[in-house]
Each structure stands twice: as structure tokens, then as C-alpha cells.
Amino acid sequence: MSNKPIDCEQALSILYDYLDRELGEHDHEAMEHHLSVCKSCFSRAEFEQRLKEKMKSLREAQPAADSNDRIKQLLKDL
């Protein structure tokens, strides 16, 4: 995508790439600019971002104690 402003259709087509931080610098800037002038796309992006954060809250970062012991023993025995 070039440096010229993007329209809503283009913005929506790269919305998840933007939220997933997968856009290159130019596209990221173009998206930020579009969101700063388009209330509808901004609301959509805000909605998808909040939903993404709710999904992230499902992550389980800490291992269960029992299972942890089992894997530690397994690693010892390798």
C-alpha cells in the first residue's frame, strides 16, 4: 500500500493485521491516520481490540502443580 490515504474498505481489509501488529510501518501509519478521521472504523477497531483483549484473558500462563511435577520428573528421566 502506498502513502496515500486509505478508504474504509482498505482499512477493514487490514484491520486484523493492524490489531495483530503485523503491518509494515507505512501501512500502520496509514491505518492510524484513517482511524483518526473515521469514527465508524475507529469504533470497529476499538470493538475488535476489546474482544481480542478478552480472548487474551483466557490464557493460562501458570502450569498446574501436579502436571508441573510430572513434567519435571519426565525431564529428569530423559
Added chain:
Amino acid sequence: MGVSKELFEKQVLGLLGPLQGVARRLTRNDTEAEDLVAETVTRAWRARDTLESEAAFRSWLFRILNNTFISDLRRAGARPKTESIHADETNEDEAYFSVFEQVHQPFLLWFGNPEQEFLDKLLREDLDRALATLPEHHRIVVILSDLEEFSYSEIAETLEVPIGTVRSRLARARSALQKLLWQQAKDYGLGSEESTRDGEKPCPQAGEQSVAPSARKV
């Protein structure tokens, strides 16, 4: 490259929480998840010479986890729902469902904010249920992207598919997830017919816009 036992142990223990979390979401069963992680660690140690670099350890280990899960499913007689690259890249209509477009009412702001209301009422159990309902090939991309925050390239390495396939599979998975969440919301009475919109243009084209939203970042 291979890996020393010390480094292998350190990396596995550092990833144990996410490994168990992903295994639980794949198997939907705590005992099976524990077995899956144990089998993954054993297989990974046996295949340690296939590790190309220390930086690739996470995607390498989760690839073994996912492949072990699929092998177990096949052994148990279940047929994992997989999707061909061709199917990923076509059928665009099926890949698009948005809760936002169902509830957003830009011209009725005095009625409140239905999309925020939807999110506010969304419980962890709702998300858990919807995620668990997704077929395996959709569930894994959502888990790796949204829960574990893998980059598209890491997901591509983990699932051994091109990045374009990750992108399209993720779009379809998120669409399917939103469909399920929307269905749950309707079952709870949220999103009545009055609040749905058909055929409304999502937003004005660039250049026509004059409304600047708040300056805060999304």
C-alpha cells in the same frame, strides 16, 4: 542445531504453562491434556536434532504439540477437521461475520452503545464455550494468535502452512467465533431484531470524513 539437555529443560519449563493451556483447549480434557504435554516433551527430546535455532524453540515445540494432538485424534478414530489451502483462500463470504456490524448503531447514539454493551456482558464462560466449539483447525489459530500472541510467521512455522493461509484461516476462525458469540448473545436476549442492521454502509469513504474520533489509540 540440536539442543543441550540443560537448555531443553529450561525452555520446556518456561513454556509449560502455555503448553498445558493450549493442550487443555485442544483436548478439552485435563487428563488428556496432561498426557498430551508429556508425550510432546518426550517426542521433542527425541527430535531435538530437528530444532533449527534456539529462537525457533517455541514454534518448534508447539508444532510437535499440535502434530501429536492430531496423531492422537487419528489414532482414536476421530477425523480432525482440516482445511486445504485452496479452501482457505476461497469462499470469502463464509469468512466474514462481524458482531460489530450486527449491533453497531451510529445514528442512535442516545440509546447507548450496543457493541460496548455486548462486550461488557460477555463472560469468560461465553468465550470458553465458543472457543471450545470451534473445529480444531480454527481453534488452534485463534489460541496461538489471540491467547499466546504468536506472530503470523510463528503460527505459519508452528502449523507448517504459508503465512497467507494463517491470515485467511485466522479470519475465518474469528468470523466463526463471532458467529458463535452472537448466537449465544441472541440466546440470552441480546441483539434483538431491532438492533440488527442490514445493508448499511459501514462507514463513509476516506475524504468524506469530517468527524475525528478521540485521539486515544485503539
